[in-house]
Amino acid sequence: MSTPPQTARRPSTARVRLLEVADELFYTDGINAVGIDRIIAEAGVTKATFYKQYGSKDALILEYVGGRDRQIRTALEDLADDSPDAGSVLAALVDAVVADTARPNFRGDPFLHAAAEFPQPSHPVRLVVAEHRDWFTGFLEEQLRGAGHPQPGAAADEFYLLRDGAMSGAYAGDVIAATSAFVRGAGRIIAEASR
The missing domain is CATH 1.10.10.60 (Homeodomain-like)
Incomplete structure (x- = not known):
């Protein structure tokens, strides 16, 4: 039975x-x-x-950071599944970052904030943040490779750092300047894939 x-x-x-x-x-x-x-x-x-x-509060904090990670992974995987090609995924991601910074309650990137609040690299929160960033970089590299970028790993690192800068700059400074610089930089990276 x-x-x-x-x-x-x-x-x-x-x-x-x-x-x-x-x-x-x-x-x-x-x-x-x-x-x-x-x-x-x-x-x-x-x-x-x-x-x-x-x-404990620590368990709730880990659930919060892990939940943010799962939300982003699911959203990006769905985006990749629903898009006709990798270039479209990257372009939609650029649009999503710009839209995110326009939200009334936008406070920047939750993972950068969590990393700043838990400075020890071995802290469990920092481990979740590092795992998230590694996954996100891998996702970007996969899309850039699919779009035909000649150096997808280096381009993924650059794209992610541009995104970090846009998220931080939009929160702490001028939203338009931060997102415009991100759009230009990300557009250049995406264009390099189609040469």
């Missing part, structure tokens, strides 16, 4: 709500600046519920 297949348990409503509140607060106000009492109050749960669901 076979056992029925295991189905993944859905996270509780309280767990989902805590993560939603933490995601917003950590991004807008900073991870270390937001205490668990504020998260608990805004999520409308008890302290006991928080500890039952996450056990």
Whole structure:
């Protein structure tokens, strides 16, 4: 007799709500600046519920950073699946970065912020950030290779650094100047692929 297949348990409503509140607060106000009492109050749960669901703020922080990673991976993989070619993926990514910086609650790149708040390279948050950045660079390299770029690895590094600069510059300074420079630089990289 076979056992029925295991189905993944859905996270509780309280767990989902805590993560939603933490995601917003950590991004807008900073991870270390937001205490668990504020998260608990805004999520409308008890302290006991928080500890039952996450056990500690550290676990919630890792879930936040990991969740941001999964969101971006899924969005980019869907973009690649829905696009006719790698050049279209890259062009759509440029448009997405520019659109992201125009959001009213835009605060820059959440991974750069998390890395700044946890300066030790061996900290678990920094490990998630490094894994995310490695994956993103690999994704860019794959698209640039698919578009025919002669140096997809170097171009991926440059594209990612241009994106980082646009995200930081748009948050801390002039959005138009930052995104215009990004569009020009990324456009040059994409054009090098079609030569």
